Amino acid sequence: MTVTVETTINGQPVTGEVDENTLLVQFIRENQELTGTHVGCDTSQCGACTVHLDGVPVKSCTMLAVQANGHEVTTIEGIGEEGNLHPMQAAFQENHGLQCGFCTPGMIMASIGIVERNKSNLDDETIRRELEGNICRCTGYHNIVKSIAAAAQDM
Amino acid sequence: MYKFNYVKADSVDAAAAAVSGSEDGKILAGGMTLLPTMKQRLAAPSDLVDLGGIDALKGIEVSGDSVTIGAMTTHATVAASADVAGAIPALTELASGIGDPQVRNRGTIGGSVANSDPSADYPAAVVALGATVVTNKREIAGDDFFLDIFETALEEDEIITAVRFPIPEKAAYIKFPNPASRYAVVGVFVCTGGGDVRVGVTGAGPCAFRATGIEDALKADFSAAAVDGVTVDGSEFNEDMHASAEFRTSLVSVGAKRAVAALS
Missing domain, CATH: 1.10.150.120 ([2Fe-2S]-binding domain)
Incomplete structure (x- = not known):
């Protein structure tokens, strides 16, 4: 079985069909190929996977991708760019x-x-x-x- | 993580029905404990029923004599609430010391209470303040709620909708956090009101409990010295790599004394 992820990442609406047990960080890195968000410990200790969900920091290794449905995700790629850093x-x-x-x-x-x-x-x-x-x-x-x-x- | 069916519930009734109708379904609140547990394959529910879309479970209401916190209200929301800080500042202190900022942005009071982790913070406040755990089926007194490690009075398809805390005259929460996880090695919540003194302890035993010996001593003499005269029975206390049962026994007394000092 799969679920549909329908969320917004860095202002862009994105959709994807993924296994239920896909973590948000996997969806960001592997499905969306936004590899700026890192996986350090994968046990919610280290914070390398921190992204913003509706404007507040959360650990994307401790959320299912499908839990982001209807919410806005911002990754490191979404806050600035070369020549125009945050x-x-x-x-x-x-x-x-x-x-x-x-x-x-x-x-x-x-x-x-x-x-x-x-x-x-x-x-x-x-x-x-x-x-x-x-x-x-x-x-x-x-x-x-x-x-x-x-x-x-x-x- | 093993596979499961994902169900997004749009009401508490729908969530309860989804759990009942599943083989071994579990409620997903903030997921701050459940998801890491599933990642380690220590839990393998057949279905995850997500309460995240039920807005009715979020929010804080302060009346004349109580603070009611919706089950899906995050620790960050409780920590930032001026209403909570005005009514029960010790609860603000407690909520702002759970985990880390990212965890507080997801973790919920309902999830924390339902899990009965022996080291979770909220259970100390639930038993000390004599809170009422409101579910989709009934109201459960805080004293009757926590039964054992990861075991509560909740039935399989029973879902916490809110926790109602009576407003005490004074309250203080003293926590000895694990330096890495910020879970309570021991946490002691002391409150007073109407001539009564109640002391809730987390981290020390299999689940949160009231330290009745300390309560009796403090009712007779509300001073840190009174706590010294009480022998805490640590024979059933937790023992792990972080602290021996003996150390935890000592921390219960020290925590109670510091809380009393903060209130005196």
Whole structure:
């Protein structure tokens, strides 16, 4: 048996016929070939698969693709492009907020949520607490925190 | 993940019928526990009945003496609710400490309560505040709801629609989180009102329970020192790689004392 996925990804309506047990991240990467969203742990710990669902960060490895029906998904590809980066992407570049880069798409999607939730009240302690759901195995947290604080000024 | 049939329910009645009519159907709320469990092949339901499309199950209502939270209301929504913060700030604190921001954006109170995970946060508040678990069939007192590890009073096709919390005079929730998962190694919820003191504990035993010995001591003398005189029976407590039963026994007392200190 299969199910029909009918959702919106980065503003574009998309449909697909997939197995019921297809995860949202599989649909994004394999069906839609948007490989910016990464799979790190596949156990909802690391946050590399973070995307926005109706504007808020969620872990796309812990959602069925069919659960996105009728909702709007935004991936890292949907927030900026070369030459016109999202302020969070620009801040990560400017502040060297990445080392190997594997966690970066999830970090950026989660970080946009952090700034949007805490706009007026964003200190380093808040940023570190709110990064709870994202792991950087290069342990490059210091510059990630710096990047988010910088982006908060431009968002 | 094993295969299953996916059913999107448009009402609670339809969801209950879909579960009853299936071989081994399960309700899908936020999926923050169920989906990882299925990915590990520790659960293999024949059908998943998704409540995500039922708007009637979402929302928060505060009346003069209670806060009612719809079963599909996310932890993020509860954490951000000014109404909840005004009525039961300890519940705001509890909801904002569950998992991580992404998990709070999906996880729901109904799912947390129905699962009776021994380390989940909400069950401590349900037993301490004497909440009522409202289902499609009846109302269940918080004290009668949690039976054992992953076991509740819910019947197979019974679905939680809301949880109603009486507003206490004062309440505090102290949690010793696992540093990686943020699940409660032990969580202690203390509340007072009408001359009564109630203490709910999660993380320590097979399911959430009331620490009646501590309650009695605090009713006689509401002070952290009073908790010292109580021996917590940890003989049935959980023991795992994160904490021994002995350590959890100690954390119940320490948590209760810190909660009392926060309220004094």
